[in-house]
Amino acid sequence: MFLQTVVTGLSIGGIYALMAVGYSLVFSVLSFSNFAHGAVIMLGAYIGLGLVTKLHFGLGLVVAGSMAGAGLLAIANEKLAYSLLRKRKAPSLYLMISAMGCAVFLENMVYATIGSRFYAFPEFFKQNVLSLFEGTCNVAVLDLFAFGISILAILGLHLFLTHTRTGIAIRAGVSDMTMCSLMGVNLDRLISIVFFLAGIFGGAAGVFLGIKYLVYPTMGWVTNKAYIAAVIGGLGSLPGALLGGLILGVLETFVSTYVSSVMRDVFSFGLLIALLVWRPNGLFGRDTGEKV
Amino acid sequence: MRRFLSLVLVLAFCLALGGSALAADTIKIGHTVSLTGGASMWGQSEKLALDLLIKKINAQGGVLGKKLELISYDNRNDAVEAVNVARRLANDGVVAVIGPAQSGNSIATAPVLEKARIPMVVTTATNPYVTLDKRTGKVRPFAFRPCFIDPFQGTVAAKFAFRDLKAKTAAILYDVGSDYGQWLAKYFEEAFAKEGGRIVAKEAFRSEELDYRAQLGKMRPLNPDIIFIPTSQKEAAMAAKQARDLGIKARLMGTDNWGSPDIIELGGEAINGGYFVNLTDLADPAIKGFVAEYRKAYGADPVLPNPVMAQDALLMIVDAIKRANSTDGAKMAAALAVTKNLKVTSGPLTIDPRTHDPLDKPAVIQKVDVTNKSFPFVKKFYPAGK
Numbered sequence A: 001m002f003l004q005t006v007v008t009g010l011s012i013g014g015i016y017a018l019m020a021v022g023y024s025l026v027f028s029v030l031s032f033s034n035f036a037h038g039a040v041i042m043l044g045a046y047i048g049l050g051l052v053t054k055l056h057f058g059l060g061l062v063v064a065g066s067m068a069g070a071g072l073l074a075i076a077n078e079k080l081a082y083s084l085l086r087k088r089k090a091p092s093l094y095l096m097i098s099a100m101g102c103a104v105f106l107e108n109m110v111y112a113t114i115g116s117r118f119y120a121f122p123e124f125f126k127q128n129v130l131s132l133f134e135g136t137c138n139v140a141v142l143d144l145f146a147f148g149i150s151i152l153a154i155l156g157l158h159l160f161l162t163h164t165r166t167g168i169a170i171r172a173g174v175s176d177m178t179m180c181s182l183m184g185v186n187l188d189r190l191i192s193i194v195f196f197l198a199g200i201f202g203g204a205a206g207v208f209l210g211i212k213y214l215v216y217p218t219m220g221w222v223t224n225k226a227y228i229a230a231v232i233g234g235l236g237s238l239p240g241a242l243l244g245g246l247i248l249g250v251l252e253t254f255v256s257t258y259v260s261s262v263m264r265d266v267f268s269f270g271l272l273i274a275l276l277v278w279r280p281n282g283l284f285g286r287d288t289g290e291k292v
Numbered sequence B: 001m002r003r004f005l006s007l008v009l010v011l012a013f014c015l016a017l018g019g020s021a022l023a024a025d026t027i028k029i030g031h032t033v034s035l036t037g038g039a040s041m042w043g044q045s046e047k048l049a050l051d052l053l054i055k056k057i058n059a060q061g062g063v064l065g066k067k068l069e070l071i072s073y074d075n076r077n078d079a080v081e082a083v084n085v086a087r088r089l090a091n092d093g094v095v096a097v098i099g100p101a102q103s104g105n106s107i108a109t110a111p112v113l114e115k116a117r118i119p120m121v122v123t124t125a126t127n128p129y130v131t132l133d134k135r136t137g138k139v140r141p142f143a144f145r146p147c148f149i150d151p152f153q154g155t156v157a158a159k160f161a162f163r164d165l166k167a168k169t170a171a172i173l174y175d176v177g178s179d180y181g182q183w184l185a186k187y188f189e190e191a192f193a194k195e196g197g198r199i200v201a202k203e204a205f206r207s208e209e210l211d212y213r214a215q216l217g218k219m220r221p222l223n224p225d226i227i228f229i230p231t232s233q234k235e236a237a238m239a240a241k242q243a244r245d246l247g248i249k250a251r252l253m254g255t256d257n258w259g260s261p262d263i264i265e266l267g268g269e270a271i272n273g274g275y276f277v278n279l280t281d282l283a284d285p286a287i288k289g290f291v292a293e294y295r296k297a298y299g300a301d302p303v304l305p306n307p308v309m310a311q312d313a314l315l316m317i318v319d320a321i322k323r324a325n326s327t328d329g330a331k332m333a334a335a336l337a338v339t340k341n342l343k344v345t346s347g348p349l350t351i352d353p354r355t356h357d358p359l360d361k362p363a364v365i366q367k368v369d370v371t372n373k374s375f376p377f378v379k380k381f382y383p384a385g386k
Helices: A002-030 A037-054 A059-087 A092-113 A141-163 A165-175 A177-182 A187-212 A217-233 A238-259 A264-278 B002-023 B040-059 B079-091 B103-115 B150-164 B179-195 B213-222 B233-245 B262-271 B285-298 B306-324 B329-337
Strands: A129-132 A137-140 B026-033 B067-074 B096-098 B169-175 B198-205 B226-228 B251-254 B275-278 B342-344 B347-349 B363-367 B377-381
Touching (some): A002 A037, A002 A137, A002 A165, A002 A217, A002 A238, A002 B213, A037 A059, A037 A092, A037 A187, A037 A217, A059 A187, A129 A141, A137 A141, A141 A187, A141 A238, A165 A177, A165 A187, A187 A217, A217 A238, B026 B079, B026 B306, B040 B285, B040 B306, B067 B079, B096 B306, B150 B179, B150 B226, B150 B377, B179 B198, B198 B213, B213 B233, B233 B262, B306 B329
Parallel strands (some): B026 B067, B026 B096, B169 B198, B169 B226, B226 B251, B251 B275
Antiparallel strands (some): B275 B363, B342 B347, B363 B377
16 A cells, blocks of 8 residues: 555656646746646646547647647737736736736636536546556556656756756846846747746646546646645745655645545645745745745 | 706616516526536536426416516535525525525525525435524425435435445545535445445545545555445546546445536546436436427437426426415415425425425436446335335
8 A cells, every 4th residue: 555655646746746847937037926827737738638539639749739739828828918017017916916817817718618517538548557566556557658758848848947048048037037138138038938838838737637637627726736836845946846746746645545535635735834934945945035 | 967967867767667667577586506617517407497497387377477587697516606696686586596406505505595585495405404404403494405315315325335236345435525425425324334334434535626546545455345426427537537547446336416427428437337326317207208398499418417306496486486376485485395296397296394305206326337328227216105
């Protein structure tokens, strides 16, 4: 049972991490919590669903398609809702409120256009489950796939940020936005790229969430767990998002299994509060004043 | 200018008066229903069925010489919103309210309508405390229902599991945030133990949660014969898939909230062969006429059981208005309490004046057949003494 708990925890944590990356990326550059990210994840899931039911794409193309689609949506979201506020030098609190508005707006758009019913992805794998250690532990093939993609994507993002010109410009923007633009970096373009990257991760997370669970307009709200993961790891930090997601997933599963499933959230949110008291910036966080 | 303005105001006032006088020529029936949100599948179908029946009643001359008018508001399957909707309906001057369909929302709505002295007839809210005040233990004078209640439903599920499926051990997975799930889990647990079975695990999750693998993982080594999942189709489908991913082979069993056609698409092979308790069955000869009518009007099957129960609720109200010969709330409530052998869509209906629950509503057991995309009828249970 112990091994099964670890495996289940990691597979839940992997998806938390994938979602947490989107929050962290945007926070690191614009210092606000983009609560519309949950809605982008939800739309990513719908894009994936459309690709598989209408165009009969395979899993790889579905993931790629919804990554691209969600990335573009995230750019549009930034251009329409945040860029004007940003240019007027609005406090980041206003950006966050605008983001909450976007989340509710997008959700209701889906209600009004697609409807409120639930959808399920078709089964992608012939064999669903791998049995390990003489059947004491089962792993869903999809979980392995999702976990692998999550780790690869986060690694890829890390390489992009450390080894490309644009990546270096983003990191420069993270430490000082004004200085960065004085050095001749096109800030609008840079921010669009950051949102695109966040959207890409959101799209992948959306498809995995949709396959693992279901697709429906309010599915984006699960991301509050991912947001907590990002805060635990330290908002704005990539390794933090990964580690925060995995810690939260494993911890939740252990509490449900060995303590009580009803007590689970009492524990995970309790952990969040305790951690913030101990390390207000999370495990890997930079020293910033604002957390929410 | 001022004189002109006051003239306009007076005119507007007259129009408003005239408007309400006109409106008084209809009898307004309120309908609190989840038209959006997780339960909208049933909610939408419920409204369509009511529209159909109201059109029919009005074509036959209405009630007490007046036409019926349905006012449906969306409660989004949310208790707070349900209270708002109840207040709004009271302000609109409805004489009675149909719905809500969910126990939690109904329990929140009942005190509001009781204060406004407007009778409510819920559709599928099966928790005992919808018509019973938990604090005083007395029946709520303005709350009624045409559906069976959860102690009966839980008992039926336990009896079927133990006697027909020969299950000796059972595990329960339920939503701790829902009145419906919490109480059904309890009733099933008691009834299954009484039958002689053993509950090996009782695990909960919080509403809106998606992953139950931790809870299911705990059940796996205990190897229960069945897992009882008193939730809606969405949670049941996810739980079924996750149970299969963990290699759990136990039979799955659910309650009337499973009975939505999309459980087949959502759960796929994983939910195939599961059993659940329901209020009505598409193949039930009693509702054949209704199903045909609904299909003809809307080109689709009704999403049972809500449309049938909503029609039952409306027929109860119409009957009460006729017998009370009035739309006064207290008089209607008194008439509703003694509803006897009334012919409603689901069959004959008699209300128990002590509990405001029906005396004679049977429960059916259906099976989830994914291959043929249907819910074949398995067995019918009648309340004790019938």
